[in-house]
Amino acid sequence: MQIQYKPKRNLLQTILHVELLQGMALTLRTLFSKPITRQYPEERPDVQLGFRGQHALVRDEETGASKCVACMRCVTVCPSRCIRIRFHEDEDTSARVVDSYDIEALRCVYCGFCEEVCPVNALILTEVFEYSGFQREDIFFDQEALLDNWDKFAESKGGKIGSYVNPFWRPRGMNADKLTAAKRIDVPDEWTIEGQVVGKNFKAKGTE
């Protein structure tokens, strides 16, 4: 990087304080420019696709329970180790049954790895960003709380929640045929290069 030193001034510029006047001109220009402030409680931010907010376990519309199959991938991938799952195997079918599913949201760093790695789209990070509590326990989500989060979120989206899946929920740079069935989401063309999801910004840069 080349450092831009300030240009030399001649005597007239020194006397007239040209730099001070330049600064004053700048502030006068910004006085008439549009402020970037958002009046938050009245004026809400647009939540972008791929926003990572409050955790939720998707409620399966058929069974009414969580979709989780206790594969433990989210527990393994979580960098802050805030997910804890207990399960047992069913005697007859030897399918895994979730006993408890806890997320200590205060430790979560909202990296979104868990929702990327989940093979059945059971765990997601919703668009809800306003949640708080008076005790730490209020932000410690067990399975019921997580399912409840999903219900509230579904309600806020007006029930059309079956289509609430987005390309950020799948691992980047993987062909669709390598993914589990639930992760094969139709991705807009502007997000992909050669069938792989790379993101809109990356594609825009790559094609330049």
Added chain:
Amino acid sequence: MHVLIVFIEILVLFAVVMLHVAYATYFERKIIGHMQVRLGPMQQGWHGLLQPIADGIKSFFKEDIVPAQADVLPFRAAPIICLTAMMAALAVLPFASGWVLADINIGLLFIFAMSSLASYGVILAGWATNSKYTFLGGLRSMAQVVSYEISFGLSLVGVMMLSGSLNLSKIVEAQGSSFGGMYLFPQIIAFFVFCVAMLAETNRVPFDLPEAETELVSGYCTEYSGMRYAMFFMAEYIGMMVMASIGTICFLGGWNGPFEVAFFPPFWFVFKIYIFMFVFIWIRATMPRYRYDQLMDIGWKLLIPLSLVNIVLTGIVKAFVG
């Protein structure tokens, strides 16, 4: 009867000035906000128009804290000295032809005296609070006032020489109502010195060392709270208005303007004061603070010689031409 009329006039002036002080804080926050691409106060009333009133009510009901180690009498007296001195300066300002509370012949001198008295309040506040921040703030204020009072006074000597009077109404009348008659043009050096000294006298950015927030918490008024703090604040804004008035009277032709405004003779005077106030705020939004030694350098090495040169030049020109 005459006393009653004067009393009513004082009340009206007080009310108008207090309203201006309140809304000067509002416009300062608004303008600086927009210059920093923010919005400024927006919640109280339409676009925050009731904010200064809410601030006033709040500062009335805040707890009045006196530090345990403070010297109580000067601590309590300091804001009152500041405010009354600045208020007293308002009495001699001619807002329009004949619109003046006290038309005294030493008007300009009276304003010098009062604005210096106000800095006694600052110094007393710094000393009496018995805290290191306020002490440093007061110390700086003292040094700043000593060095800038001189150049401030000297810069106006040229104006006095040209008009031949210290009476503020006479100074305005001496400039006439024409555009070229303004003392801004023959006294351009003095105007420059005046502008810089004016910023230093009112403790405004870039010379706000007595209350440098980044170094001294809030300088001399660190330990003040509630109404006493508000009094310092009012004194500062009235000080700005008084300085703006002097600038208007001595350099910009006072109440004279391009055309007469019927029913409201002080229109041009008020208009020019608003421009000055805007420039105060504009500078605050733009400039960083000077270092302490740079402040002293500018005061002693630049402004005082410049104003002396201006006096000599004015004298020579007046001797040969006038």
